[in-house]
Amino acid sequence: MALVRATTGSGSTxxxxxxxxxxxxxxxxxxxxxxxxxxVVATAGHVDHGKxxxxxxxxxxxxxxxxxxxxxxxxxxxxxAWTDLxxxxxxxxxxxxxxxxxxxxxxxxxxxxxAVIFVVAADAPWMAQAEEHLLALDALGVRHGLLVVxxxxxxxxxxxxxxxxxxxxxxxxxxxxTVIADDIDQVRQAIARMVNALPRPDTESDVRxxxxxxxxxxxAGTVVTGTLQAGTLRVGDDLxxxxxxxxxxxxxxxxxxxTEVTATARVAVxxxxxxxxxxxxxxxxxxxxxAHQATxxxxxxxxxxxxxxLHIGAAAVPVRVHPLGTNARLVLARPLPLRVGDRVxxxxxxxxxxxxxxxTDLDRLDRAPFHTTAQRKALGRNENxxxxxxxxxxxxxxxxxxxTAELLAQxxxxxxxxxxxxxxxxxxxxxxxxxxxxxxxISATKxxxxxxxxxxxxxxxxxxxxxxxxxxxxxxxxERLRELGLGKRELAAAVRVGRLRKVAEGxxxxxxxxxxxxxLLHGIPQPFTTSQARQALDTSRQVALAVLDxxxxxxxxxxxxxxxxxxxxxxxx
Numbered sequence: 023m024a025l026v027r028a029t030t031g032s033g034s035t036x037x038x039x040x041x042x043x044x045x046x047x048x049x050x051x052x053x054x055x056x057x058x059x060x061x062v063v064a065t066a067g068h069v070d071h072g073k074x075x076x077x078x079x080x081x082x083x084x085x086x087x088x089x090x091x092x093x094x095x096x097x098x099x100x101x102x103a104w105t106d107l108x109x110x111x112x113x114x115x116x117x118x119x120x121x122x123x124x125x126x127x128x129x130x131x132x133x134x135x136x137a138v139i140f141v142v143a144a145d146a147p148w149m150a151q152a153e154e155h156l157l158a159l160d161a162l163g164v165r166h167g168l169l170v171v172x173x174x175x176x177x178x179x180x181x182x183x184x185x186x187x188x189x190x191x192x193x194x195x196x197x198x199x200t201v202i203a204d205d206i207d208q209v210r211q212a213i214a215r216m217v218n219a220l221p222r223p224d225t226e227s228d229v230r231x232x233x234x235x236x237x238x239x240x241x242a243g244t245v246v247t248g249t250l251q252a253g254t255l256r257v258g259d260d261l262x263x264x265x266x267x268x269x270x271x272x273x274x275x276x277x278x279x280x281t282e283v284t285a286t287a288r289v290a291v292x293x294x295x296x297x298x299x300x301x302x303x304x305x306x307x308x309x310x311x312x313a314h315q316a317t318x319x320x321x322x323x324x325x326x327x328x329x330x331x332l333h334i335g336a337a338a339v340p341v342r343v344h345p346l347g348t349n350a351r352l353v354l355a356r357p358l359p360l361r362v363g364d365r366v367x368x369x370x371x372x373x374x375x376x377x378x379x380x381x382t383d384l385d386r387l388d389r390a391p392f393h394t395t396a397q398r399k400a401l402g403r404n405e406n407x408x409x410x411x412x413x414x415x416x417x418x419x420x421x422x423x424x425x426t427a428e429l430l431a432q433x434x435x436x437x438x439x440x441x442x443x444x445x446x447x448x449x450x451x452x453x454x455x456x457x458x459x460x461x462x463x464i465s466a467t468k469x470x471x472x473x474x475x476x477x478x479x480x481x482x483x484x485x486x487x488x489x490x491x492x493x494x495x496x497x498x499x500x501e502r503l504r505e506l507g508l509g510k511r512e513l514a515a516a517v518r519v520g521r522l523r524k525v526a527e528g529x530x531x532x533x534x535x536x537x538x539x540x541x542l543l544h545g546i547p548q549p550f551t552t553s554q555a556r557q558a559l560d561t562s563r564q565v566a567l568a569v570l571d572x573x574x575x576x577x578x579x580x581x582x583x584x585x586x587x588x589x590x591x592x593x594x595x
Contacts, residue, residue, distance in 0.1 A: 060104075060112040060275070060287045061217035062249050066159060067141035068149035072172035072203065074101060076141060077115045079206050080213075081105040100234055102247075102288060104276050110214035112276060114288040115139075116249065118155075135249055136220055136286070137166035139213070140190065140198070145177035148185045154374060160193035161367050161378025167198040168216050170209060174202045223285040228312035228399065229253035229261065230359060231291070232335025236301045242272065244296045246307070247289065248336065253309070254284045255291065261307045264357070265315060268307070269294045304337035306359050313359035314400035319352040320383035325368050326375060333367040334358065341368070349382070360384055361400045391418050392455050410458045422452055426460075427467040482506040483516045490532045495539070495561035495569065497529045526568035536572045540589070543579070549588035 065073040078084050083103035101117035116135055138159055142152060159167070169186055171179040183200055191197050201212045235247045257280075259270045272292035273280045283289045291307065306313070319332075325343045332341045332352060341352040360366075364381045382388075387397055392412040398405055405413040414422075429451055433443045445460045454460065485506055486498055498506075503513070513530055516522040522530045532538075542558045543550070550558075556566040570587060573579040579587045 060114060061110065061137070061220060062114045062116065062135050062286050062288055063137045063139055063213065063217065064116040064135040065118055065141060066138050066152075066155040068143075068146070068151040068155075071141050071143040071146065071149075071152075073139075073141045074117050076139070076170060076172065076203055076209070077101070077103050077117050079203075080210065081115065104288065107210050107214045107217075109211070110217050113213065113217055114276065116288070136164070136251075137168075137216055138164055138195075139168050139170055140186070140195075141170050141172060141203075142182050142186045143173045144171050144179040144182055145173050147182065148189060152186070153189075154376065156190060156193060156195075157376045158367060159195060161365075161376055163194050163365050163378070165194050165196070166216055166220055167195040168212050169198055169200040170203050171200065172203040174204050220286075224252045225254050225284040227252045228309040229255060229307065230309075230313065230335075231255070231289070231307040232337060233301060233305045233307065234303055234336040236298065236303070238298045239292070242292050244293050244298050244301060246291050246293065246301055246305075248291075248307075250283060250285045250287045250289050252285045254282060255289060256282045260310055262310050262313060263293070263296070263301060263307055264305050264359070266296075266300070267310070268296050304335070304339070306335065306337070308359050311395050312399050314361075314384060314387075314394070314396045315357035316360045316384040316400070317354050317357045318385045319354065319360060319366075319381055320346070320386075320388075321350055321352060321366070321368075321379035322382050323377065323379045324348055324350045325370075325377055325379075327370050327372075330368040330370055332358075333369060334360070334364060350379075359400075362388075362402050390455070391422060391453065392459065409462050410456065412456060412459060422454075422463055423466045425452060426463040430464070430467060478507070479512050479515060482508050482512070483521050487521065487532060490535075493560070494532060494535055495559040495565055497525075497531060497561070497565050525572060526564070529565060529568055531565075531569075536569055536576065536578070539569050539573065540578060543573075543589055549582055549586040551586050555587070 065077065067073055074084070081103040082105070084101075102114065103117065104112060104114040107113050140152075140156070140159075142148070167190070169183070169190065171183055171186075179202060187197065187200065199212050199215070201208045203209060229250070230252070231246075231248045231250055233246045233248050237245055239245050255270060255273055257270055257273055261268050261270065270291055271294040273283050274290040274292075275283050275287050293301075319341075324345050324347075328343045330341055330343060330352075332339050332354065337358055339358060340355040344351040344353070360381055362381055362384060366379055366381060368377045368379055369375070384397075384400055387393060387401055390397075392409075392414050393401065393403065393405065394411075395413065398413045403413070403415075405415045407414050407416050407419050409419070426448065429443065429448055445457050448454075448460045448463070449457050452463075486502075486508065489498065489502070490496070498508075503509070508516075513522065513524075517524050517530065521533070523533045523535060525531050525535065539559055543555060546554050546558050552563065552566060552570065555570060556563050559566055559569065561569075570579060574581055574587070577590060580590050581587050
């Protein structure tokens, strides 16, 4: 692809779409072909301690792309460069500013990145911005790092090495390796060891790409860049940009066009028919239907101030803080595609205090009876009961059916002629999100497909469930069932309402028994015999065969010609 002129907020510069700008404005780097694995690493450390120089020595590319950065000799914006490291493959570097005025930009760079190169200078003490960067990394929970000491020719590196290591060891990074920047080959080897230890990204998950830069390219249109943490992007994909449908026109990574890019990767995405002024840093590209745009967020900690800025990925959004005991509820100035379990930073612009927090609920959805697909994914729920496109869990559904039956009975008492209550009346009483959920609930009460168990049976089933929770594959004996007063009719009712699962004639277990068997079967050699499975499950041959038959039908296990079995996914899950 020919070099083109891209217009940015700070003037124009010659780049390839998605590329970083080298010295003199020309992109340099090695392309290793479609689908090559990539790792992404960020820098951190005090201003003017040599972060950008180190990246340039590693890659031959100048991450400082703005004229003012070159004139002042400091990084102001995020910089990007890449190289091929022996033993590690492609490694992309996100170079962040070290000046205190640009901490929000720094957070945008390190937010989506799983590993960090922490740079300190031998001729300077532990500095304020090094501390602030470290606090941010600790709050984010970053666990992979490398300490690089620069300017060792100007001073003994031992004092700053000890000071930095002692301070870093108190954070989630722990004790990390140290190298002297003078020996660049040693630095490369240390980086290779670090990135090889990173967890493997999930390339099958939904996309959530936080945008850290956007610009226009003549003849191509709007281009956005970011660090793809999980999932896969393909040319032609339909995505959401904070609720606006967009389509991927082109993809570039490491300065070269791709038809597909998998995580982890620095990626540039050319978006079709999207005006440049419709996208900003901190926006996110997401898989359609997989992201819930939240404006109210509950977190597991209590910030010190009533006003703060929430940082996640490349986003920085002002929030109002409402204390909830030791926790807090945040009201965001604009919606963000968040998920329960997300790690976020809260920063007070006044005193620069940085605090980490984990999201525990979104828009008070945790207690809602039904969720959309996007809400379910955002909450991390595995709800498997779907009604008219809405997700819920079987227990909630049974409770709603019972409550609907009560409402209908009350209505019959008040209305002898049998006039049914309006749909909206039932919807409001049950706090349902959609009137279309009312007819299925009424139908369930009339057909008796789902009913509550009598109290006496519920008590007995609770006792049996307690037995099975302790020994999941010890099917109840006839004597134990007689003791509990559970005959064929009572067991059939418990199976019908989802309290128990019939795995074979005369054998009942808990509904999740097959799922509980999977990790136990992972712990034995593959393939395995029925006898080995029986021993792993600590049960009888009859129960083991019944459970294995279910796993065969569900595609979890595979029966081989010699009558042994193996897990179809032996690596886990």
